[in-house]
Amino acid sequence: MSRLPLIGVSACVKQIGSKPYHVTGDKYLRAVISGASGIPVIIPSLGEVIDQEAMLASLDGLLFTGSASNVEPHHYSGSASEAGTLHDSLRDSTTLPLIRRAVAAGVPVLGICRGFQEMNVAFGGTLHQKVHEIEGFMDHREPAGEPIEIQYGLRHVVDVQPGGVFADIGLPSQFQVNSIHGQGVERLAPGLRVEALAPDGLVEAFCVEGAKTFAVGVQWHPEWQVETNPNYLAIFQAFGKACSKRAGNR
Numbered sequence: 678m679s680r681l682p683l684i685g686v687s688a689c690v691k692q693i694g695s696k697p698y699h700v701t702g703d704k705y706l707r708a709v710i711s712g713a714s715g716i717p718v719i720i721p722s723l724g725e726v727i728d729q730e731a732m733l734a735s736l737d738g739l740l741f742t743g744s745a746s747n748v749e750p751h752h753y754s755g756s757a758s759e760a761g762t763l764h765d766s767l768r769d770s771t772t773l774p775l776i777r778r779a780v781a782a783g784v785p786v787l788g789i790c791r792g793f794q795e796m797n798v799a800f801g802g803t804l805h806q807k808v809h810e811i812e813g814f815m816d817h818r819e820p821a822g823e824p825i826e827i828q829y830g831l832r833h834v835v836d837v838q839p840g841g842v843f844a845d846i847g848l849p850s851q852f853q854v855n856s857i858h859g860q861g862v863e864r865l866a867p868g869l870r871v872e873a874l875a876p877d878g879l880v881e882a883f884c885v886e887g888a889k890t891f892a893v894g895v896q897w898h899p900e901w902q903v904e905t906n907p908n909y910l911a912i913f914q915a916f917g918k919a920c921s922k923r924a925g926n927r
């Protein structure tokens with residue numbers, strides 16, 4: 678009998694009052710249900726306290742979410758962050774090894790925004806810490822102070838590279854995406870293949886070359902109103918299909 682795939686969703690550690698909580702954005706959980714036809718399970722950021730190999734054996738896919746916090750630069754030998762930069766060391770210590778283990782174990786992976794940046798760092802890439810301060814790059818941050826519909830509205834095109842996963846799942850050669858990030862790929866990790874580029878040349882999507890299954894990262898937010906955007910939906914559906922296949926094979 679077929680069952681719905683169980684899809685782990687990464688979490689941030691947030692201080693609520695005097696206590697730490699593990700939280701995930703509502704839109705990611707809903708997109709797992711409506712876009713990937715899976716059951717979302719929040720993965721706490723407890724680092725190696727959880728046996729990740731054992732956890733992966735129970736999961737059919739993993740979604741690495743976006744977050745306002747930045748990956749700590751020591752993970753990619755970057756210079757120290759500016760004072761006041763938001764970090765989440767427990768999330769880093771959970772997601773970075775989990776990404777490597779998931780891809781090695783053939784567990785489908787979709788990384789979004791911070792999750793995309795985590796994938797690049799996990800495989801040895803580096804990040805620009807402030808894309809908007811680098812000559813020749815656009816400002817990829819959301820317009821400050823606007824309502825959320827404007828902030829997550831379509832902002833720029835991406836050019837899909839021929840012959841990759843995106844072309845294979847029928848995405849058009851160019852389409853519009855939202856943009857809600859200050860950091861971005863500086864050096865792409867070895868073994869990652871560019872799937873899409875922004876007009877300023879910033880890497881907007883990649884796949885893990887030679888992965889046993891779907892292993893893709895996107896810098897934008899396809900989870901945002903996933904059902905109403907056919908390109909966003911196609912990415913979630915392709916991810917969900919790979920998760921479903923893993924669920925069916927066990």
Ligand SMILES: N[C@@H](CCC(=O)NCCCC(=O)O)C(=O)O
Binds near residue numbers: 702743747792
């Ligand atoms: N902090 C990083 C990553 C940006 C990111 O993931 N934004 C998402 C915001 C909240 C959400 O929609 O989940 C950067 O600034 O590049």
